[in-house]
Amino acid sequence: MTPDFHKQYRPLTSRPFLRGYAYSEYAPSGCLAPYIACFWEAGEVKEGAGERKVLVIPDTCADIIIHINYTRQTVSSRICGVADSPAVSVQKPSGDRETTFAVRFYFWAVRLFLNVKMSELYNQVLNLELVDKEAAGEFKAFLDITETSGRIAWLERFLLNRLLQATVKRQCNFNVYNAVDRILKNSGSISVKEVCGYASISQRQMERLFMQDIGLSIKRTADLVRYQNVWCDVVRQDVLNIQDTVYRYGFADQSHLLNEFKRFHGVTPRQAKEIALLNL
Structure with a gap:
């Protein structure tokens, strides 16, 4: 595959x-x-x-x-x-x-x-x-x-x-690929339970496979994928609509989105965009 x-x-x-x-x-x-x-x-x-x-x-x-x-x-x-x-x-x-x-x-x-x-x-x-x-x-x-x-x-x-x-x-695992596919298609906005249900495998077994093949937990993988999708929106849009982004990626509210972004990026979306444009 x-x-x-x-x-x-x-x-x-x-x-x-x-x-x-x-x-x-x-x-x-x-x-x-x-x-x-x-x-x-x-x-x-x-x-x-x-x-x-x-x-x-x-x-x-x-x-x-x-x-x-x-x-x-x-x-x-x-x-x-x-x-x-x-x-x-x-x-x-x-x-x-x-x-x-x-x-x-x-x-x-x-x-x-x-x-x-x-x-x-x-x-x-x-x-x-x-x-x-x-x-x-x-x-x-x-x-x-x-x-x-x-x-x-x-x-x-x-x-x-x-x-x-x-x-x-045969070092690739189809169960992991199915789970990754689900995470990516949902832009990272998906629960661990949904991921495991889609792959028809227990959470315990799926977590073990993720640590073996990817090195991260299912949740952390999904969190990082969601963050990267938000970052792509920040880069590609002239002005990021925060409320639309909150809704699109399943954040609880604006504060949740901004705190999550800063945790991974180190700066706010606006500051991150300024850094990205330094070499445009």
Whole structure:
């Protein structure tokens, strides 16, 4: 079963319009599109440019981030699991020739590509070698690849091979996919009882499957999906109609919506929109 969730759900970062030397995104091939939101790349911070600070919000994705230092001939990698709180990433100039290349997985797909216990990745940033030593070792090949197109091609081959192995081992669970489908179609505004009822499975068993395949509880998954849907509305609408949003996504009232948004984003919807438009 190949999920088509990506056709109905496209989570956003805090600065969805950011493009250029500092940061660029690249779409995956059609075979990987159901599992991968994008590849992304960030160049080094130039000397004299000062620190680069980026607000990182819960985008319901997990990233493998590969840092390539051509000056020192080193490659390091880390895995950033799905998070439920905002953080600020600070990048400083080093004077070396380096680049950061990464792949961003949808929350329903990570387990298909990594040999990892998903519950151990929740709200964590870990050295990939501690999680999947085999993958971390293979990424040393990036020292010999200097073009973005080459990095994408290499990583796509690696991921497609991993996906084939997962398919043979049947690492995807149809009950989880059915539950995710229900959560996404309801924009996250759905109870745990409804999710389990739709999948015809007990809540206890479904919670266990979610922790195994996604690393989050059913409720937290739905909460994050709802938040991301609200954030997409904030970005796309000239002025967010709060009352309509309260009704559409099942919040108790305006205060509930604003508190929930700020808990995940760190700022109010208006402030978040200002940050997003910095690079428009």
